[in-house]
Every structure is written in C-alpha cells, then in structure tokens.
Amino acid sequence: MTHAIRLVGFDGDDTLWRSQDYFDAAQAEFERLLGAWVDLNDARVQERLYETEKRNIAVFGYGVKGMVLSMIETAVALTGARIGAAELHRIVEMGKELLQHPVELLPGIPEAVAEIAREHEVVLITKGDLFHQEAKVRHSGLADLFHRIEVVSEKDPPTYARVLAEFGLPPQQFAMIGNSLRSDIAPVLALGGAGVHMPYHTTWAHETEAEVAPDSPRLRTVSGAHELPEAVRALSAAVPA
Amino acid sequence: MTHAIRLVGFDGDDTLWRSQDYFDAAQAEFERLLGAWVDLNDARVQERLYETEKRNIAVFGYGVKGMVLSMIETAVALTGARIGAAELHRIVEMGKELLQHPVELLPGIPEAVAEIAREHEVVLITKGDLFHQEAKVRHSGLADLFHRIEVVSEKDPPTYARVLAEFGLPPQQFAMIGNSLRSDIAPVLALGGAGVHMPYHTTWAHETEAEVAPDSPRLRTVSGAHELPEAVRALSAAVPA
Numbered sequence: 238m239t240h241a242i243r244l245v246g247f248d249g250d251d252t253l254w255r256s257q258d259y260f261d262a263a264q265a266e267f268e269r270l271l272g273a274w275v276d277l278n279d280a281r282v283q284e285r286l287y288e289t290e291k292r293n294i295a296v297f298g299y300g301v302k303g304m305v306l307s308m309i310e311t312a313v314a315l316t317g318a319r320i321g322a323a324e325l326h327r328i329v330e331m332g333k334e335l336l337q338h339p340v341e342l343l344p345g346i347p348e349a350v351a352e353i354a355r356e357h358e359v360v361l362i363t364k365g366d367l368f369h370q371e372a373k374v375r376h377s378g379l380a381d382l383f384h385r386i387e388v389v390s391e392k393d394p395p396t397y398a399r400v401l402a403e404f405g406l407p408p409q410q411f412a413m414i415g416n417s418l419r420s421d422i423a424p425v426l427a428l429g430g431a432g433v434h435m436p437y438h439t440t441w442a443h444e445t446e447a448e449v450a451p452d453s454p455r456l457r458t459v460s461g462a463h464e465l466p467e468a469v470r471a472l473s474a475a476v477p478a
Numbered sequence: 479m480t481h482a483i484r485l486v487g488f489d490g491d492d493t494l495w496r497s498q499d500y501f502d503a504a505q506a507e508f509e510r511l512l513g514a515w516v517d518l519n520d521a522r523v524q525e526r527l528y529e530t531e532k533r534n535i536a537v538f539g540y541g542v543k544g545m546v547l548s549m550i551e552t553a554v555a556l557t558g559a560r561i562g563a564a565e566l567h568r569i570v571e572m573g574k575e576l577l578q579h580p581v582e583l584l585p586g587i588p589e590a591v592a593e594i595a596r597e598h599e600v601v602l603i604t605k606g607d608l609f610h611q612e613a614k615v616r617h618s619g620l621a622d623l624f625h626r627i628e629v630v631s632e633k634d635p636p637t638y639a640r641v642l643a644e645f646g647l648p649p650q651q652f653a654m655i656g657n658s659l660r661s662d663i664a665p666v667l668a669l670g671g672a673g674v675h676m677p678y679h680t681t682w683a684h685e686t687e688a689e690v691a692p693d694s695p696r697l698r699t700v701s702g703a704h705e706l707p708e709a710v711r712a713l714s715a716a717v718p719a
Binding site: 321 | 534537538539540543544546547550551553554557559560561562563564566567570573574577578607608609610612626629630631644
C-alpha cells in the first residue's frame with residue numbers, strides 16, 4: 238500500500254510572493270540611515286541588527302513590526318542614543334511601507350497553484366504576523382484556491398503535527414512546498430511527510446539554519462514554480478507505505 | 479426542538495487574564511515621559527495616541543507591537559521630533575515588558591472554565607498578536623482545558639462564521655463569553671449565537687463601540703467568573719429553536 242499525497246501545503250513568503258527582497262531593501266536603507274552617525278566600515282550594522290533580531294524573536298516573534306522595533310533598538314545602541322527622533326521615525330515609516338507593499342506573485346505561481354489544486358486539496362501554511370499575512374493572502378488573489386489558510390507563529394514539527402491533526406490527515410499523505418529548508422522542509426520530513434524545496438535567490442540567514450538529507454526519497458528540489466506540479470506528482474507516486 | 483449550547487467560546491484578554499490594566503499603565507508612563515517635552519495640560523496626549531492607534535489599526539492590526547509603534551509616531555509628532563532617542567528607546571522597552579508580563583488570571587477563572595468544560599466543549603477565541611496570545615495561553619495553565627485555540631485578527635461576524643464553520647457547528651449552538659460588547663458579544667448575537675458579557679473594570683475605548691440590545695434572550699450579563707457556569711446553563715435552556 239502506498240501513501241499517495243492527499244494534501245499539499247504552500248508556504249507564503251518567497252514561495253507564493255516576494256518578501257525577503259523588501260526586507261533586504263529596508264535593511265540597506267537602515268544601514269544608510271546609520272551612516273550619518275557611525276563609521277559603516279567598523280560598525281557591522283547588519284550583523285548587529287541580526288543579533289538583535291535573533292535575541293528578540295522570543296519576545297516579538299517574526300514579522301515586520303518586530304524587525305522595526307529591533308532596528309530602533311540597534312540604532313540607539315550603535316549611536317549611543319545620539320541618533321535623532323526624525324531618523325527613528327523614518328524607521329517606523331519604513332515598516333509601514335513594508336506592511337503596505339503590493340503583493341507581487343512569483344513567476345508561474347498562479348498557474349502552478351491552480352494546477353496542483355485540480356489534483357489535490359491545497360492549503361496555505363505561513364509563518365509570521367497574523368495581520369500582515371492575512372492582508373497578503375487577501376491581496377494575492379489566490380485565497381479562493383486554498384481550502385484553509387493557517388498562519389502559525391513557528392514552523393516546527395509540533396506545529397505541523399497540530400495543523401495536520403486538525404485536518405485529520407497522517408503526515409505521510411502531506412507534502413509541503415516552500416523556499417525555507419528550516420521552516421518548510423526539515424520539520425515536515427521529520428514527521429514523515431514529503432517536501433518540495435523551491436529556493437529563492439535571497440534567504441534570511443535565520444531560515445538557512447537546517448539539516449536536511451539531500452537524497453531523501455520524500456524530497457524534491459525545483460528551480461521554479463513551473464516544475465511544481467510534476468514534482469508533486471512524482472512524490473505522490475514515490476512515497477512508500 | 480431547542481438548540482442547546484454545544485460549544486462555549488472564551489475571550490482571552492480581560493476575560494481569562496488581566497490585560498488592559500497593563501496597557502493603561504504603559505499609556506500613563508508614556509504621558510509622563512512626554513511631560514518633559516510638552517505641556518500636559520494642553521497636549522491631549524492620550525487622545526492623540528488613541529487617534530494614531532485607531533488610524534494605524536489598518537496597517538498594524540491589534541497588539542502591543544502596534545501600540546509601541548503608534549506611541550513612537552505620536553511622541554515624534556507631539557514634540558516636533560525634539561524627543562530624544564533614549565526616550566523613544568524607553569517606549570520600546572515598555573513594549574518588551576508588556577509582552578513578557580506574567581499572566582495573571584482573573585478571580586475564579588480556573589474554576590469557572592473547568593466547570594463549563596465538564597458540561598460543554600470549550601474553545602479560546604482571542605484577538606490580536608498571534609505570538610503574544612500564544613505565549614499567554616501557554617503561560618496561563620489553561621491550555622489543556624481548551625479543545626481549540628483560535629487567534630484571529632478581528633472579531634467580526636465573518637470571522638466567527640468562518641471559525642464556527644471550521645468547527646462544523648451552527649451559530650445557534652454556540653455561546654461566547656467575553657468582556658467586550660464590540661468583539662465578543664455583538665458579532666455572535668448577529669449570527670444567531672448567544673453571549674455572556676462579563677464587563678471588566680477598564681475597557682479600551684475602541685472595544686466599547688458596539689450596539690447590543692440589552693434585553694436579548696440570548697444575552698446574559700454577569701458580575702464575575704463565579705456566575706459564568708450558571709449563565710451558560712440558563713442560556714442553554716432558554717435558546718429557542
């Protein structure tokens with residue numbers, strides 16, 4: 238008996254739509270802003286920001302608002318509180334712009350999601366800020382293709398196990414599609430599910446921290462959305478009992 | 479045929495645990511902080527903050543992080559960007575303290591939830607920041623009593639309708655318990671469900687904006703958690719077909 242794939246999960250950020258590019262741009266502007274106060278050759282601005290963000294995840298969780306608060310904290314620390322209120326306000330405005338950026342779907346995504354949705358039930362499982370993720374789903378034009386939309390605060394094996402239990406599905410019949418080995422692939426493989434990795438050209442350092450056996454029979458890697466339907470079919474045929 | 483109540487929903491903030499008190503205290507500290515820069519007799523600090531928060535809900539959603547960002551925006555506007563970076567950093571720290579405050583259950587809540595959970599399935603339906611709400615549920619010690627925990631970005635009729643559809647339950651068999659007429663009672667009554675209003679001694683202005691017929695047969699009002707089990711029983715008996 239084989240466990241054919243019955244449910245396919247899609248990640249949101251950098252799988253369905255562009256996201257990290259905007260964060261990268263905001264962090265570049267953050268560095269320029271600090272250039273008036275610190276020597277950028279010495280200050281390691283991006284490293285210090287990442288250290289602050291990582292430390293603050295336990296308090297803020299993921300998302301734009303937490304990044305903005307970590308930027309303010311980093312700016313105050315790096316400038317010895319000499320930075321002006323106008324610059325700190327500009328950081329808040331950068332966050333508002335990020336939160337209101339139009340949703341830009343990645344090439345081939347609408348067609349790939351529609352094709353997979355004809356053969357399987359599809360759900361969206363996305364991590365981060367509930368309010369921002371729901372806004373992006375609404376503006377993506379894809380909401381109607383998804384049977385369920387789950388915004389979760391962390392993508393780890395217990396979270397996937399809970400979500401699959403709510404769907405009443407064993408992990409063996411589930412495949413997850415996403416750009417992050419850490420969040421989309423490793424925890425699902427660990428539960429006995431399958432994964433399709435679709436790398437994005439830029440990835441937040443945090444999301445690259447994962448261990449995945451590259452030769453797993455339950456893992457496919459694709460170079461773009463047009464290869465997704467075939468990858469899901471191959472997994473559905475190959476997944477052992 | 480009567481529709482007995484089969485599922486009881488609890489709100490989180492100011493229903494299960496204290497919340498608005500901490501927001502009120504943070505807003506009082508915010509006003510003191512600004513007192514060094516503006517004349518508090520003229521500046522209408524709290525009104526200006528509430529105006530900013532209300533305008534920003536469409537971008538930030540509810541929760542502590544959005545409040546902190548709105549405080550920074552208000553502080554910069556009210557002081558003409560003269561406020562110092564150290565003060566703005568203090569506002570970020572206030573937010574971190576709010577996010578890490580120990581969960582303080584309201585009097586009689588553990589007993590009331592346990593008693594209602596013996597007679598009905600109970601769920602937690604709470605609004606706001608996903609990460610912070612999940613942390614509070616985890617620290618409340620009540621998580622195991624709830625069949626499901628739903629963090630939603632807005633509590634309006636479409637949201638309750640979606641959640642009840644996921645539970646597979648008609649609204650007529652659902653009762654919601656909470657402190658907010660706007661978020662917990664009015665939208666559930668509008669769908670045909672029942673409500674138990676348990677007012678809290680302090681309520682955010684935003685949550686008082688609601689229209690509810692006070693003499694609805696599907697509404698009970700209680701003065702404390704010890705009255706909740708009896709109110710649910712009365713509703714269960716009184717709800718018409």
